[in-house]
Amino acid sequence: MAPSTPYPRIWIGDDDKPSFQTAQELPKPSPGEVLVEVLYSGINPADIKHATLLGIKNTVAGYDFCGRVIQTEPNSIFQKGDVIAGYTPTNLKRPTKYGAHQSYLACPESMCFLVPENLPQSHAACVTVITMTAADAIFNLLKFPLPWEGRLPPKTAFLIWGASTGVGTSALQLAKAAGADPIFVTASKARHSRLLELGATRCFEYSQPDVVEQIQAAVKEAGAGPVQYAFDTAGSYSTPSTADLTARCVANTAAIVSVVLRKDKRFLMPLATTDSDVEIHPPELPVPITIPARKDASDRAYRVLHWAIKRYGKEFKIPNVKVLGGDAQEFMEQLQIAADGGGQFGRVVVKHPFH
CATH class of the missing domain: 3.40.50.720 (NAD(P)-binding Rossmann-like Domain)
Structure with missing residues (x-):
């Protein structure tokens, strides 16, 4: 299915509150990145708390995702049509292309993984950040x-x-x-x-x-x-x-x-x-x-992530995953509940597209 615009996204503005917007253009991946059609995005406290506590705002919210690759570079480790998951970069002045709570995103290949059969797509959309x-x-x-x-x-x-x-x-x-x-x-x-x-x-x-x-x-x-x-x-x-x-x-x-x-x-x-x-x-x-990079620490954490994914459902699991439908108002309410420290035991993900 060809990408379509406009498409919905959840924005975090100067008031640190989520709001519904529509985007008019597809994200433009940089070298080393893939363009992804989002199937599910995971809700994290950081989606709002990074605005209130770290000043990361005026951008599209969200980090965790599971989606389908729709564009790659010729030498990519992924192919068009692959179902991948991962999380996107963070920083002040974070580019909007990295927000997970939108229909399409760009993500560095190094922050993604192929979703294996033992990992449900909805669970894949909320496992990486935590x-x-x-x-x-x-x-x-x-x-x-x-x-x-x-x-x-x-x-x-x-x-x-x-x-x-x-x-x-x-x-x-x-x-x-x-x-x-x-x-x-x-x-x-x-x-x-x-x-x-x-x-x-x-x-x-x-x-x-x-x-x-x-x-x-x-x-x-x-x-x-x-x-x-x-x-x-x-x-x-x-x-x-x-x-x-x-x-x-x-x-x-x-x-x-x-x-x-x-x-x-x-x-x-x-x-x-x-x-x-x-x-x-x-x-x-x-x-x-500026919090300096810790390259060795990153490599070690990624090794642990892949260890957990390989053993998902046995030695490692998310206790419960609740999947929301496509209602944007409920979506934004759940974002605020997560930021306030409330919500259910387990994780909440949103099935895309939402409206």
Whole structure:
């Protein structure tokens, strides 16, 4: 089917809110990129939070996608008609061609993969960002051994705050594969049974006033303390913040990661994209800053992504994927829910085209 214009897209403007637009021209791929007809796009908190927290706005929203290749270069690793998935680059002044929440996008070949038979297309559309972010945290920042290269020492405790998020469930499964044990997690009570199935040792209701004391007691009971590794995958700025609560549960010398920037210098922030410099402009800073590329880290995370895709449905999976139809208003509501930290257990994707 030939590409058609105009086509719909979701825009993030100066007000940091999603809005419906139509595009008049197809994206123009640069050398090394493919043109893709989007079949599904995945909703991530970053779709809006990158505007509010990092200054990435006035562009088409979205990173995760699954789609069909409609144009390649002669020497491309892909062919016209291939069903591929992946995620698109981020940066200040991000070109509109990279937004996943539109009918057509351009993407560097290096950020895509062929969708295998064991990976449903709707799941392929929401697996890359969360897996790459979790892999950067677990294997680069916390320096856990790669699953096929070794195991952590016995009684290496790990804490995940907000384990029912997309990054949280990914981090849980990757940490288990690296040999972390025991793994303590927080989440709402209704999600505990699924998290235990995915590899958690003990689950705690994060809203309990004594949750920190409960975790500390469990660590002592397991004989695995003090906790030296922790990951705040909730990224809340409440009072106390999820970072504050995480830090209270672990050793003063612990390596701690959070999915959002923290003023506390003990916290490192993982990125889904580390193969190139990323310029951001947090609102509290007077000028933009550049996060330098970490090429080796990127290569390691991609190896983990492909490990997870090969084993998808067995050793690694997304607990639940909800597919939205083509209603743009519902689409934008779900984007805001994700940015606000709400929504279902699992992931939400949108089937294209939408209107």
